[in-house]
Amino acid sequence: MPRELNINENIVKLEYAVRGPIPQRAAEMKKQGREIFPCNIGNPQALGQEPISYYRQVLSLVEAPSKIERERKLKKLFKNNPAAFEGFEDNEFIPDYFLDLAEKILSQLGASIGAYTESRGPQFIREAVARYIDKRDGVDDRTGVPADPGKMYLTNGASEGVRNVLEMFITKPTDGVMIPIPQYPLYSATIRRLGGTQVNYYPDEDNDWTLSRSELERSISEARKNGVDVKIIVVINPGNPTGAVLDEQSVKEVIEFAKEYNLAIIADEVYQENTYGLPFFSFAKVLGKENVLLFSLHSVSKGFYGECGHRGGYMEVRNSFKVKDSEIDLADLFVKQASVNLCSNTVGQTLTYLMVNPPEEGSEPYGQYMQERKKILDDLHEKATMTKEAFKEMKGVECFGKTGALYLFPRLNLPAGITDFDYCMNLLEATGLSTVNGSGFGQKEGTTHLRFAFLPPKEMLEKVLPEWIKFHNEYVSR
Amino acid sequence: MPRELNINENIVKLEYAVRGPIPQRAAEMKKQGREIFPCNIGNPQALGQEPISYYRQVLSLVEAPSKIERERKLKKLFKNNPAAFEGFEDNEFIPDYFLDLAEKILSQLGASIGAYTESRGPQFIREAVARYIDKRDGVDDRTGVPADPGKMYLTNGASEGVRNVLEMFITKPTDGVMIPIPQYPLYSATIRRLGGTQVNYYPDEDNDWTLSRSELERSISEARKNGVDVKIIVVINPGNPTGAVLDEQSVKEVIEFAKEYNLAIIADEVYQENTYGLPFFSFAKVLGKENVLLFSLHSVSKGFYGECGHRGGYMEVRNSFKVKDSEIDLADLFVKQASVNLCSNTVGQTLTYLMVNPPEEGSEPYGQYMQERKKILDDLHEKATMTKEAFKEMKGVECFGKTGALYLFPRLNLPAGITDFDYCMNLLEATGLSTVNGSGFGQKEGTTHLRFAFLPPKEMLEKVLPEWIKFHNEYVSR
Numbered sequence: 001m002p003r004e005l006n007i008n009e010n011i012v013k014l015e016y017a018v019r020g021p022i023p024q025r026a027a028e029m030k031k032q033g034r035e036i037f038p039c040n041i042g043n044p045q046a047l048g049q050e051p052i053s054y055y056r057q058v059l060s061l062v063e064a065p066s067k068i069e070r071e072r073k074l075k076k077l078f079k080n081n082p083a084a085f086e087g088f089e090d091n092e093f094i095p096d097y098f099l100d101l102a103e104k105i106l107s108q109l110g111a112s113i114g115a116y117t118e119s120r121g122p123q124f125i126r127e128a129v130a131r132y133i134d135k136r137d138g139v140d141d142r143t144g145v146p147a148d149p150g151k152m153y154l155t156n157g158a159s160e161g162v163r164n165v166l167e168m169f170i171t172k173p174t175d176g177v178m179i180p181i182p183q184y185p186l187y188s189a190t191i192r193r194l195g196g197t198q199v200n201y202y203p204d205e206d207n208d209w210t211l212s213r214s215e216l217e218r219s220i221s222e223a224r225k226n227g228v229d230v231k232i233i234v235v236i237n238p239g240n241p242t243g244a245v246l247d248e249q250s251v252k253e254v255i256e257f258a259k260e261y262n263l264a265i266i267a268d269e270v271y272q273e274n275t276y277g278l279p280f281f282s283f284a285k286v287l288g289k290e291n292v293l294l295f296s297l298h299s300v301s302k303g304f305y306g307e308c309g310h311r312g313g314y315m316e317v318r319n320s321f322k323v324k325d326s327e328i329d330l331a332d333l334f335v336k337q338a339s340v341n342l343c344s345n346t347v348g349q350t351l352t353y354l355m356v357n358p359p360e361e362g363s364e365p366y367g368q369y370m371q372e373r374k375k376i377l378d379d380l381h382e383k384a385t386m387t388k389e390a391f392k393e394m395k396g397v398e399c400f401g402k403t404g405a406l407y408l409f410p411r412l413n414l415p416a417g418i419t420d421f422d423y424c425m426n427l428l429e430a431t432g433l434s435t436v437n438g439s440g441f442g443q444k445e446g447t448t449h450l451r452f453a454f455l456p457p458k459e460m461l462e463k464v465l466p467e468w469i470k471f472h473n474e475y476v477s478r
Numbered sequence: 479m480p481r482e483l484n485i486n487e488n489i490v491k492l493e494y495a496v497r498g499p500i501p502q503r504a505a506e507m508k509k510q511g512r513e514i515f516p517c518n519i520g521n522p523q524a525l526g527q528e529p530i531s532y533y534r535q536v537l538s539l540v541e542a543p544s545k546i547e548r549e550r551k552l553k554k555l556f557k558n559n560p561a562a563f564e565g566f567e568d569n570e571f572i573p574d575y576f577l578d579l580a581e582k583i584l585s586q587l588g589a590s591i592g593a594y595t596e597s598r599g600p601q602f603i604r605e606a607v608a609r610y611i612d613k614r615d616g617v618d619d620r621t622g623v624p625a626d627p628g629k630m631y632l633t634n635g636a637s638e639g640v641r642n643v644l645e646m647f648i649t650k651p652t653d654g655v656m657i658p659i660p661q662y663p664l665y666s667a668t669i670r671r672l673g674g675t676q677v678n679y680y681p682d683e684d685n686d687w688t689l690s691r692s693e694l695e696r697s698i699s700e701a702r703k704n705g706v707d708v709k710i711i712v713v714i715n716p717g718n719p720t721g722a723v724l725d726e727q728s729v730k731e732v733i734e735f736a737k738e739y740n741l742a743i744i745a746d747e748v749y750q751e752n753t754y755g756l757p758f759f760s761f762a763k764v765l766g767k768e769n770v771l772l773f774s775l776h777s778v779s780k781g782f783y784g785e786c787g788h789r790g791g792y793m794e795v796r797n798s799f800k801v802k803d804s805e806i807d808l809a810d811l812f813v814k815q816a817s818v819n820l821c822s823n824t825v826g827q828t829l830t831y832l833m834v835n836p837p838e839e840g841s842e843p844y845g846q847y848m849q850e851r852k853k854i855l856d857d858l859h860e861k862a863t864m865t866k867e868a869f870k871e872m873k874g875v876e877c878f879g880k881t882g883a884l885y886l887f888p889r890l891n892l893p894a895g896i897t898d899f900d901y902c903m904n905l906l907e908a909t910g911l912s913t914v915n916g917s918g919f920g921q922k923e924g925t926t927h928l929r930f931a932f933l934p935p936k937e938m939l940e941k942v943l944p945e946w947i948k949f950h951n952e953y954v955s956r
Binding site: 005006007008009010011012014016018019041043044045046051056057059060061063064067070073074077081084085086087088092110111112113114115116117119156157159160163167168169170171175185186189190193231262264293306307308309310311323324326328330333336337339340341342343344345346347348 | 483484485486487488489490492494496497519521522523524529534535537538539541542545548551552555559562563564565566570588589590591592593594595597634635637638641645646647648649653663664667668671709740742771784785786787788789799801802804806808811814815817818819820821822823824825826
């Protein structure tokens with residue numbers, strides 16, 4: 001019997017509710033044959049969301065390049081003699097646009113997709129990401145600061161980027177990171193793993209989760225009183241779990257605050273496409289020429305892409321600086337850090353390239369791409385609206401924030417003595433609906449919430465929402 | 479100007495020679511148009527090694543499932559009317575075996591490959607890995623301890639597994655990890671990043687890098703004298719950078735040693751297929767029913783697979799135990815740790831499945847698969863032998879160890895005052911050959927080495943080896 005080796009207490013203690021007891025119980029119930037509605041996690045394709053065909057067709061060719069030439073031959077045969085291809089439609093062949101693009105990607109990789117790339121990802125992908133950012137923000141040399149491909153890092157999802165940044169700054173227990181409450185537990189868990197201090201600030205729920213300077217000041221001064229050296233502020237926009245979309249003023253407040261207190265900003269912007277018609281204000285754009293250290297993150301997992309399993313993403317650094325007592329640039333240090341794991345996965349890298357490089361307007365596949373994109377986003381918006389309507393029929397439930405991301409985070413206002421964990425567990429047992437209790441994300445003392453990912457097909461929602469309403473009104477009236 | 483935020487010193491100081499100054503200089507030279515022979519890294523497909531077609535054909539279908547039905551239709555048309563497919567051969571169609579397997583994988587995933595999986599990877603893949611291990615080791619309930627799919631973790635390459643284990647155990651600066659010198663710098667870098675202590679032990683170069691109990695004892699007692707609490711011993715077999723294949727006795731020595739001193743073992747076995755005819759003794763097999771905590775690692779990056787960029791791999795835990803003062807099993811703690819990043823990339827997972835689940839004997843693609851496999855391994859062996867022959871013509875160079883992995887690690891025996899870093903840098907400038915200096919891996923005081931990855935095409939070797947011999951004999955005679 002091995003002696004009881006000491007295990008990292010930070011891992012023993014960390015909590016990750018999104019994969020915690022409620023989804024675990026849901027998994028058991030599913031094994032026993034119960035119907036489960038998995039609304040605990042933003043995992044669209046697990047709930048039947050179709051992948052964007054542009055992405056998959058190109059990835060499929062990049063994996064098996066011999067299929068490119070073969071497809072060209074097939075298309076020629078079909079064109080010359082369609083009768084021989086009984087039952088085949090024109091649209092069953094792969095558009096030349098995809099064939100050409102797959103060839104171009106392979107040629108720019110300079111090797112098979114099975115080779116390691118540069119630690120931070122291939123140059124051509126980092127350049128494409130930079131162009132995407134500049135286009136999104138309407139920025140050029142004249143109006144702002146264009147993105148720099150040399151300060152771009154491709155990562156296995158955004159989670160890896162977050163971890164890499166936090167690891168770079170947390171060096172002792174008194175190193176503090178400000179995070180919004182409620183927050184995505186990646187942050188609390190990673191800060192704990194690295195042995196730093198979590199410093200809470202509270203967006204104003206009743207004002208649609210806006211950020212105010214006074215709350216940020218309260219938070220940092222309290223932390224400093226306790227001897228915490230706050231180094232970073234994290235903002236998640238659109239919010240997770242709140243789903244709230246920040247206005248420009250909130251983004252500005254954070255930048256001014258960070259400037260005054262010399263904090264770095266982590267802008268988690270993975271839901272930037274999920275604003276359902278509202279404008280998105282990126283930190284990079286609002287930052288402009290201000291000299292504040294910014295890390296912004298994006299991934300292929302959310303938006304209309306929904307390619308969670310492929311673990312693709314990027315981190316961008318702005319306003320890097322020389323590390324104290326050395327000639328090393330912080331941006332280069334991130335390259336060294338990345339090099340220990342050699343590179344992020346190349347399929348995720350390629351998908352990141354496709355995400356930032358959609359079919360050109362007017363090209364053969366453009367129409368279908370735009371249609372698929374619109375269908376997914378419209379559908380998500382409709383499902384969010386349906387769910388918000390259902391909340392109106394639940395006694396005491398209030399839901400704030402302009403709808404964004406993939407989540408709703410209703411305030412349950414449960415009777416005293418009932419926790420939201422109990423509520424969610426009972427909801428699961430009664431209806432098969434799997435959600436995450438608000439306490440898993442943190443929330444203002446005395447409030448109760450849950451996070452609902454509005455991803456299931458409409459038919460499923462139509463089935464489960466009435467059951468939820470019924471459960472709720474009975475449960476709170478017991 | 480942001481204040482000079484304190485940066486993690488452990489990252490500032492870490493060194494990663496495989497991607498260090500020599501390969502960086504090589505990249506510059508390449509940009510300037512010089513021909514470079516990149517033998518600094520085990521990245522086979524970057525040097526033209528063809529991917530195994532089995533892997534890529536199935537991955538390609540899993541990315542674009544609509545192609546499965548289409549291929550069945552095409553095959554039927556071809557069969558009925560081959561004349562209509564002018565210029566097409568039978569073997570240009572995808573074997574039913576691959577079509578069926580891709581369908582089976584998708585059905586076992588229960589969702590598109592774009593969905594997150596369980597944190598540690600899907601059950602069916604973990605089961606396939608367990609079967610693979612048992613088959614490899616010829617183990618069943620009667621003869622040993624079968625592998626447990628519940629203690630298997632799919633990872634982004636083996637690097638992630640190493641990091642996860644070390645993070646679990648390193649909690650303070652006096653926590654020690656024994657590593658062989660020379661070693662793969664992933665270990666030294668990760669120990670440094672996590673703030674633990676590296677404890678060196680020296681395999682016996684002159685005896686083909688075998689391990690002896692007395693050297694292990696020397697190493698641990700010295701560390702303990704310095705107040706280091708040694709928790710883990712790392713073994714890399716076949717070795718990196720040495721390329722040496724361990725005999726059964728060496729593996730046994732380590733297990734007995736670990737048992738006596740209550741250490742966990744990390745067995746880095748990513749080169750298990752690269753033994754070129756020599757037997758491979760896995761730690762799991764030699765361990766048998768001994769109750770020693772073992773972590774064994776494998777990946778899709780090496781062997782004959784060479785799929786580095788896909789970042790697939792697994793970690794297996796044997797002889798887990800309950801964490802002190804808690805009811806938590808260590809094996810479950812690894813699940814929680816993995817859950818923070820949600821899951822490893824699903825394409826890497828699928829490739830891991832294909833690696834452990836080759837085409838069945840007698841199936842349609844079996845012959846081609848075996849042929850491709852043999853070609854790659856024979857080729858590698860031949861290239862290692864060619865290079866070893868060249869060493870005989872280099873004054874003072876000696877190369878020990880039975881050939882394994884993808885590397886040779888010749889002892890250069892350079893004249894006093896010349897470092898192997900200088901040698902490698904000059905070799906690069908003179909010939910375009912990019913290698914890694916022995917000091918990048920650590921080596922016995924006073925010795926000089928380099929690591930050479932025997933991956934370039936034979937024609938390239940035939941070109942560069944004579945130039946290397948010429949450079950060498952001139953350089954050491956200056």
